[in-house]
Amino acid sequence: MSAEHHVIDLVENDPQPARLTASRPWNVRLVAAFAVGVVLGGAGVGVLRSSRVERQRNAAVSLVAFPVSSGSLGADTDVVQMDGQLAVINAGPAPITVKSATGQRPGVQVQDTGQSRLVRPGGTTWISVKLRIECALAFGSEPLSIRFSVETADRQVREVSYPVAVAGSAWHQGAERPCTILADLARRHGQR
Template structure:
Protein backbone atom coordinates (compact mmCIF):
# COMPACT_ATOMS: atom_id res chain seq x y z
CA UNK A 1 0.00 0.00 0.00
CA UNK A 2 1.33 3.36 -0.93
CA UNK A 3 1.80 6.25 1.59
CA UNK A 4 0.31 8.66 -0.93
CA UNK A 5 -3.30 7.73 -0.33
CA UNK A 6 -5.71 10.57 -0.39
CA UNK A 7 -7.13 11.29 3.03
CA UNK A 8 -10.73 12.29 3.21
CA UNK A 9 -11.65 14.84 5.82
CA UNK A 10 -14.94 13.66 7.25
CA UNK A 11 -15.45 16.81 9.34
CA UNK A 12 -15.41 19.14 6.33
CA UNK A 13 -18.61 20.02 4.53
CA UNK A 14 -17.27 19.81 1.03
CA UNK A 15 -15.73 16.37 1.51
CA UNK A 16 -12.67 17.30 -0.53
CA UNK A 17 -9.52 15.25 -0.24
CA UNK A 18 -6.93 16.68 2.16
CA UNK A 19 -4.59 17.66 -0.64
CA UNK A 20 -7.15 20.03 -2.09
CA UNK A 21 -8.13 22.00 1.05
CA UNK A 22 -4.83 23.90 1.33
CA UNK A 23 -5.32 25.85 -1.93
CA UNK A 24 -8.92 26.69 -0.94
CA UNK A 25 -7.75 28.04 2.43
CA UNK A 26 -4.96 29.96 0.72
CA UNK A 27 -7.44 31.53 -1.70
CA UNK A 28 -9.77 32.46 1.18
CA UNK A 29 -6.84 33.97 3.07
CA UNK A 30 -5.87 36.03 0.02
CA UNK A 31 -9.46 37.32 -0.35
CA UNK A 32 -9.47 38.26 3.33
CA UNK A 33 -6.17 40.14 2.90
CA UNK A 34 -7.57 41.99 -0.13
CA UNK A 35 -10.63 42.99 1.92
CA UNK A 36 -8.43 44.20 4.77
CA UNK A 37 -6.27 46.28 2.42
CA UNK A 38 -9.38 47.71 0.73
CA UNK A 39 -10.95 48.59 4.10
CA UNK A 40 -7.67 50.22 5.17
CA UNK A 41 -7.50 52.30 1.96
CA UNK A 42 -11.16 53.35 2.30
CA UNK A 43 -10.51 54.30 5.93
CA UNK A 44 -7.53 56.45 4.93
CA UNK A 45 -9.52 58.17 2.18
CA UNK A 46 -12.52 58.81 4.43
CA UNK A 47 -10.26 59.97 7.26
CA UNK A 48 -8.47 62.35 4.91
CA UNK A 49 -11.75 63.74 3.65
CA UNK A 50 -13.02 64.10 7.24
CA UNK A 51 -9.85 65.89 8.37
CA UNK A 52 -10.07 68.16 5.33
CA UNK A 53 -13.70 68.97 6.10
CA UNK A 54 -12.86 69.71 9.75
CA UNK A 55 -10.00 71.98 8.69
CA UNK A 56 -12.22 73.79 6.18
CA UNK A 57 -14.95 74.17 8.80
CA UNK A 58 -12.48 75.56 11.35
CA UNK A 59 -11.05 78.00 8.79
CA UNK A 60 -14.58 79.14 7.88
CA UNK A 61 -15.40 79.73 11.59
CA UNK A 62 -12.17 81.68 12.05
CA UNK A 63 -12.91 83.73 8.93
CA UNK A 64 -16.44 84.56 10.13
CA UNK A 65 -15.18 85.41 13.62
CA UNK A 66 -12.27 87.65 12.64
CA UNK A 67 -12.45 91.42 12.95
CA UNK A 68 -10.10 93.84 11.24
CA UNK A 69 -11.07 97.46 10.88
CA UNK A 70 -9.61 100.89 10.25
CA UNK A 71 -11.09 104.13 11.61
CA UNK A 72 -10.38 107.82 11.21
CA UNK A 73 -12.12 111.14 11.98
CA UNK A 74 -14.26 112.09 8.98
CA UNK A 75 -15.94 115.40 9.79
CA UNK A 76 -17.36 117.74 12.42
CA UNK A 77 -20.66 119.51 12.40
CA UNK A 78 -22.61 121.83 14.62
CA UNK A 79 -22.03 122.21 18.30
CA UNK A 80 -21.28 124.68 21.02
CA UNK A 81 -19.25 125.35 24.13
CA UNK A 82 -20.37 124.16 27.55
CA UNK A 83 -17.48 125.68 29.49
CA UNK A 84 -14.70 128.17 28.91
CA UNK A 85 -12.57 125.91 26.75
CA UNK A 86 -14.74 122.80 26.19
CA UNK A 87 -16.52 122.15 22.89
CA UNK A 88 -19.45 119.82 22.33
CA UNK A 89 -19.57 118.90 18.64
CA UNK A 90 -21.37 116.49 16.36
CA UNK A 91 -19.04 114.57 14.12
CA UNK A 92 -18.52 111.51 12.02
CA UNK A 93 -16.09 108.64 12.30
CA UNK A 94 -15.26 106.69 9.13
CA UNK A 95 -14.93 102.95 9.74
CA UNK A 96 -13.60 100.55 7.09
CA UNK A 97 -14.07 96.78 7.35
CA UNK A 98 -10.64 95.40 6.42
CA UNK A 99 -11.61 91.83 7.39
CA UNK A 100 -12.81 88.91 5.25
CA UNK A 101 -16.41 88.75 6.55
CA UNK A 102 -19.25 91.20 7.20
CA UNK A 103 -19.45 92.86 10.62
CA UNK A 104 -21.99 95.03 12.41
CA UNK A 105 -20.58 97.95 14.39
CA UNK A 106 -22.83 98.35 17.44
CA UNK A 107 -20.98 101.09 19.29
CA UNK A 108 -17.82 103.20 19.27
CA UNK A 109 -16.42 104.99 22.31
CA UNK A 110 -13.11 106.57 23.19
CA UNK A 111 -11.60 108.74 25.90
CA UNK A 112 -8.26 110.27 26.70
CA UNK A 113 -7.29 113.58 28.31
CA UNK A 114 -8.92 116.34 26.27
CA UNK A 115 -11.14 114.18 24.03
CA UNK A 116 -14.22 112.03 24.54
CA UNK A 117 -16.15 110.31 21.75
CA UNK A 118 -19.28 108.15 21.69
CA UNK A 119 -21.52 107.10 18.84
CA UNK A 120 -25.08 108.34 18.59
CA UNK A 121 -26.43 106.35 15.65
CA UNK A 122 -27.82 102.90 15.00
CA UNK A 123 -25.68 99.77 14.46
CA UNK A 124 -24.10 99.74 11.01
CA UNK A 125 -23.52 96.65 8.82
CA UNK A 126 -20.21 96.70 6.97
CA UNK A 127 -19.43 94.32 4.11
CA UNK A 128 -15.78 93.31 3.58
CA UNK A 129 -13.98 96.36 2.19
CA UNK A 130 -17.00 98.57 2.94
CA UNK A 131 -16.98 101.94 4.70
CA UNK A 132 -19.55 103.40 7.09
CA UNK A 133 -19.80 106.88 8.54
CA UNK A 134 -20.78 106.64 12.19
CA UNK A 135 -22.36 109.66 13.88
CA UNK A 136 -20.56 110.60 17.09
CA UNK A 137 -20.66 113.22 19.84
CA UNK A 138 -17.30 114.87 20.55
CA UNK A 139 -16.27 116.56 23.78
CA UNK A 140 -13.08 118.48 23.12
CA UNK A 141 -11.07 120.39 25.71
CA UNK A 142 -9.22 122.83 23.49
CA UNK A 143 -6.14 123.10 25.74
CA UNK A 144 -5.53 119.32 25.85
CA UNK A 145 -7.18 117.70 22.83
CA UNK A 146 -4.62 118.03 20.10
CA UNK A 147 -1.47 116.46 21.43
CA UNK A 148 0.36 113.73 19.55
CA UNK A 149 -1.14 110.88 21.61
CA UNK A 150 -3.70 108.88 19.57
CA UNK A 151 -7.22 108.32 20.82
CA UNK A 152 -7.99 104.63 21.29
CA UNK A 153 -11.54 103.98 20.12
CA UNK A 154 -13.20 100.82 21.39
CA UNK A 155 -15.73 99.20 19.07
CA UNK A 156 -18.40 96.68 19.99
CA UNK A 157 -18.73 94.53 16.87
CA UNK A 158 -21.00 91.61 15.99
CA UNK A 159 -19.28 89.18 13.63
CA UNK A 160 -20.80 86.98 10.92
CA UNK A 161 -20.94 84.07 13.39
CA UNK A 162 -23.17 86.24 15.68
CA UNK A 163 -20.50 86.71 18.35
CA UNK A 164 -20.00 90.14 19.94
CA UNK A 165 -16.37 91.18 20.17
CA UNK A 166 -14.62 94.26 21.53
CA UNK A 167 -11.81 95.67 19.39
CA UNK A 168 -9.79 98.87 19.67
CA UNK A 169 -8.21 101.06 17.04
CA UNK A 170 -5.92 104.08 17.64
CA UNK A 171 -7.14 107.24 15.92
CA UNK A 172 -4.92 110.28 15.39
CA UNK A 173 -6.80 113.40 16.44
CA UNK A 174 -4.06 115.99 15.79
CA UNK A 175 -4.28 117.18 12.20
CA UNK A 176 -7.55 115.29 11.60
CA UNK A 177 -10.91 116.56 10.35
CA UNK A 178 -11.97 116.85 14.01
CA UNK A 179 -8.94 119.04 14.75
CA UNK A 180 -9.67 121.26 11.75
CA UNK A 181 -13.34 121.52 12.73
CA UNK A 182 -12.47 122.52 16.29
CA UNK A 183 -9.63 124.95 15.51
CA UNK A 184 -11.74 128.05 14.85
CA UNK A 185 -14.16 127.51 17.80
CA UNK A 186 -11.20 126.83 20.10
CA UNK A 187 -9.52 130.05 18.93
CA UNK A 188 -12.72 132.00 19.59
CA UNK A 189 -13.02 130.42 23.08
CA UNK A 190 -9.37 131.26 23.84
CA UNK A 191 -9.92 134.90 22.74
CA UNK A 192 -13.05 135.14 24.92
CA UNK A 193 -11.17 133.73 27.90
CA UNK A 194 -8.41 136.34 27.45
CA UNK A 195 -10.90 139.18 27.26
CA UNK A 196 -12.78 138.05 30.33
CA UNK A 197 -9.75 136.86 32.23
Protein backbone atom coordinates in the same frame (compact mmCIF):
# COMPACT_ATOMS: atom_id res chain seq x y z
CA MET B 1 -1.81 15.73 -8.46
CA SER B 2 -4.42 17.02 -10.73
CA ALA B 3 -4.24 20.33 -12.57
CA GLU B 4 -7.14 21.80 -10.64
CA HIS B 5 -5.16 22.13 -7.40
CA HIS B 6 -3.53 25.48 -6.83
CA VAL B 7 -1.88 24.81 -3.52
CA ILE B 8 0.77 22.16 -3.15
CA ASP B 9 0.40 20.08 -0.05
CA LEU B 10 3.83 19.54 1.41
CA VAL B 11 2.60 17.46 4.29
CA GLU B 12 2.58 13.85 3.10
CA ASN B 13 0.58 12.53 6.02
CA ASP B 14 -2.47 14.72 5.35
CA PRO B 15 -5.27 12.41 4.20
CA GLN B 16 -7.32 15.25 2.66
CA PRO B 17 -6.60 16.48 -0.82
CA ALA B 18 -5.23 20.00 -1.27
CA ARG B 19 -7.85 22.71 -1.77
CA LEU B 20 -7.82 26.27 -2.95
CA THR B 21 -7.94 28.50 0.17
CA ALA B 22 -10.64 31.12 0.50
CA SER B 23 -8.40 33.75 2.12
CA ARG B 24 -7.76 35.66 -1.10
CA PRO B 25 -11.26 37.25 -1.40
CA TRP B 26 -11.09 38.23 2.30
CA ASN B 27 -7.71 39.85 1.77
CA VAL B 28 -9.11 41.92 -1.08
CA ARG B 29 -12.08 42.96 1.05
CA LEU B 30 -9.84 43.94 3.96
CA VAL B 31 -7.58 46.00 1.70
CA ALA B 32 -10.64 47.66 0.12
CA ALA B 33 -12.14 48.41 3.54
CA PHE B 34 -8.80 49.88 4.71
CA ALA B 35 -8.56 52.05 1.57
CA VAL B 36 -12.13 53.30 2.04
CA GLY B 37 -11.35 54.08 5.70
CA VAL B 38 -8.25 56.05 4.73
CA VAL B 39 -10.17 58.04 2.11
CA LEU B 40 -13.08 58.76 4.47
CA GLY B 41 -10.71 59.62 7.33
CA GLY B 42 -8.74 61.96 5.09
CA ALA B 43 -11.94 63.61 3.89
CA GLY B 44 -13.14 63.97 7.49
CA VAL B 45 -9.87 65.59 8.55
CA GLY B 46 -10.11 67.91 5.55
CA VAL B 47 -13.67 68.91 6.49
CA LEU B 48 -12.66 69.50 10.12
CA ARG B 49 -9.66 71.56 9.08
CA SER B 50 -11.79 73.56 6.63
CA SER B 51 -14.44 74.09 9.32
CA ARG B 52 -11.81 75.31 11.80
CA VAL B 53 -10.35 77.72 9.24
CA GLU B 54 -13.86 79.03 8.46
CA ARG B 55 -14.58 79.56 12.19
CA GLN B 56 -11.29 81.42 12.63
CA ARG B 57 -12.03 83.52 9.55
CA ASN B 58 -15.51 84.42 10.84
CA ALA B 59 -14.12 85.35 14.27
CA ALA B 60 -11.35 87.62 12.96
CA VAL B 61 -11.72 91.37 13.39
CA SER B 62 -9.39 93.83 11.72
CA LEU B 63 -10.45 97.40 11.18
CA VAL B 64 -9.11 100.88 10.48
CA ALA B 65 -10.81 104.08 11.64
CA PHE B 66 -10.28 107.81 11.16
CA PRO B 67 -12.23 111.06 11.63
CA VAL B 68 -13.94 112.28 8.45
CA SER B 69 -16.20 115.18 9.36
CA SER B 70 -17.41 117.45 12.12
CA GLY B 71 -20.00 120.12 12.73
CA SER B 72 -20.09 122.44 15.71
CA LEU B 73 -23.03 122.17 18.10
CA GLY B 74 -22.08 124.54 20.85
CA ALA B 75 -19.38 125.85 23.12
CA ASP B 76 -19.06 126.64 26.80
CA THR B 77 -15.99 128.10 28.49
CA ASP B 78 -13.22 126.17 26.72
CA VAL B 79 -15.28 123.09 25.73
CA VAL B 80 -16.68 122.54 22.25
CA GLN B 81 -19.39 119.96 21.63
CA MET B 82 -19.71 118.74 18.06
CA ASP B 83 -21.30 116.15 15.84
CA GLY B 84 -18.81 114.17 13.83
CA GLN B 85 -18.31 111.11 11.73
CA LEU B 86 -15.82 108.30 11.99
CA ALA B 87 -14.95 106.24 8.91
CA VAL B 88 -14.52 102.55 9.70
CA ILE B 89 -12.91 100.21 7.16
CA ASN B 90 -13.28 96.45 7.57
CA ALA B 91 -9.80 95.12 6.83
CA GLY B 92 -10.77 91.60 7.93
CA PRO B 93 -11.85 88.58 5.88
CA ALA B 94 -15.51 88.42 6.99
CA PRO B 95 -18.39 90.88 7.43
CA ILE B 96 -18.71 92.64 10.79
CA THR B 97 -21.42 94.73 12.44
CA VAL B 98 -20.11 97.72 14.36
CA LYS B 99 -22.37 97.98 17.42
CA SER B 100 -20.70 100.89 19.24
CA ALA B 101 -17.68 103.18 19.24
CA THR B 102 -16.41 105.10 22.26
CA GLY B 103 -13.20 106.80 23.24
CA GLN B 104 -11.85 109.03 25.95
CA ARG B 105 -8.58 110.63 26.86
CA PRO B 106 -7.75 113.97 28.47
CA GLY B 107 -9.41 116.67 26.38
CA VAL B 108 -11.47 114.44 24.07
CA GLN B 109 -14.54 112.26 24.51
CA VAL B 110 -16.26 110.39 21.66
CA GLN B 111 -19.53 108.48 21.81
CA ASP B 112 -21.43 106.92 18.90
CA THR B 113 -25.10 107.79 18.39
CA GLY B 114 -26.30 104.21 18.79
CA GLN B 115 -26.72 102.98 15.21
CA SER B 116 -25.24 99.59 14.28
CA ARG B 117 -23.55 99.35 10.90
CA LEU B 118 -22.80 96.27 8.78
CA VAL B 119 -19.43 96.45 7.02
CA ARG B 120 -18.49 93.94 4.31
CA PRO B 121 -14.85 92.81 3.95
CA GLY B 122 -12.92 95.68 2.37
CA GLY B 123 -15.92 97.98 2.83
CA THR B 124 -16.26 101.30 4.62
CA THR B 125 -19.03 102.74 6.77
CA TRP B 126 -19.47 106.08 8.51
CA ILE B 127 -20.46 106.15 12.16
CA SER B 128 -22.09 109.27 13.59
CA VAL B 129 -20.52 110.37 16.88
CA LYS B 130 -20.88 113.08 19.53
CA LEU B 131 -17.64 114.84 20.44
CA ARG B 132 -16.69 116.77 23.54
CA ILE B 133 -13.43 118.65 23.02
CA GLU B 134 -11.58 120.66 25.65
CA CYS B 135 -9.69 123.17 23.55
CA ALA B 136 -6.67 123.47 25.87
CA LEU B 137 -6.02 119.70 26.03
CA ALA B 138 -7.48 118.02 22.96
CA PHE B 139 -4.89 118.43 20.27
CA GLY B 140 -1.77 116.83 21.65
CA SER B 141 0.18 114.35 19.60
CA GLU B 142 -1.08 111.18 21.29
CA PRO B 143 -3.84 109.30 19.45
CA LEU B 144 -7.29 108.68 20.88
CA SER B 145 -7.97 104.99 21.40
CA ILE B 146 -11.47 104.22 20.09
CA ARG B 147 -13.02 101.05 21.51
CA PHE B 148 -15.40 99.27 19.15
CA SER B 149 -17.97 96.65 20.06
CA VAL B 150 -18.20 94.44 16.97
CA GLU B 151 -20.40 91.46 16.13
CA THR B 152 -18.56 89.00 13.91
CA ALA B 153 -19.96 86.62 11.30
CA ASP B 154 -20.11 83.85 13.93
CA ARG B 155 -22.53 86.04 15.98
CA GLN B 156 -19.98 86.69 18.73
CA VAL B 157 -19.51 90.20 20.13
CA ARG B 158 -15.89 91.25 20.44
CA GLU B 159 -14.20 94.39 21.74
CA VAL B 160 -11.39 95.86 19.66
CA SER B 161 -9.51 99.15 19.89
CA TYR B 162 -7.96 101.33 17.24
CA PRO B 163 -5.81 104.47 17.76
CA VAL B 164 -7.25 107.52 15.98
CA ALA B 165 -5.17 110.65 15.39
CA VAL B 166 -7.14 113.70 16.49
CA ALA B 167 -4.46 116.36 15.85
CA GLY B 168 -4.74 117.51 12.24
CA SER B 169 -7.94 115.55 11.64
CA ALA B 170 -11.34 116.77 10.43
CA TRP B 171 -12.37 116.94 14.09
CA HIS B 172 -9.42 119.20 14.87
CA GLN B 173 -10.24 121.45 11.91
CA GLY B 174 -13.90 121.61 12.96
CA ALA B 175 -12.97 122.61 16.52
CA GLU B 176 -10.26 125.15 15.59
CA ARG B 177 -12.54 128.08 14.91
CA PRO B 178 -14.79 127.61 17.99
CA CYS B 179 -11.69 127.08 20.16
CA THR B 180 -10.12 130.28 18.78
CA ILE B 181 -13.30 132.23 19.52
CA LEU B 182 -13.43 130.78 23.06
CA ALA B 183 -9.76 131.69 23.64
CA ASP B 184 -10.40 135.26 22.43
CA LEU B 185 -13.42 135.57 24.74
CA ALA B 186 -11.40 134.28 27.68
CA ARG B 187 -8.63 136.84 26.98
CA ARG B 188 -11.14 139.68 26.77
CA HIS B 189 -12.77 138.67 30.04
CA GLY B 190 -9.35 138.29 31.64
CA GLN B 191 -8.34 141.86 30.64
CA ARG B 192 -11.30 143.53 32.37
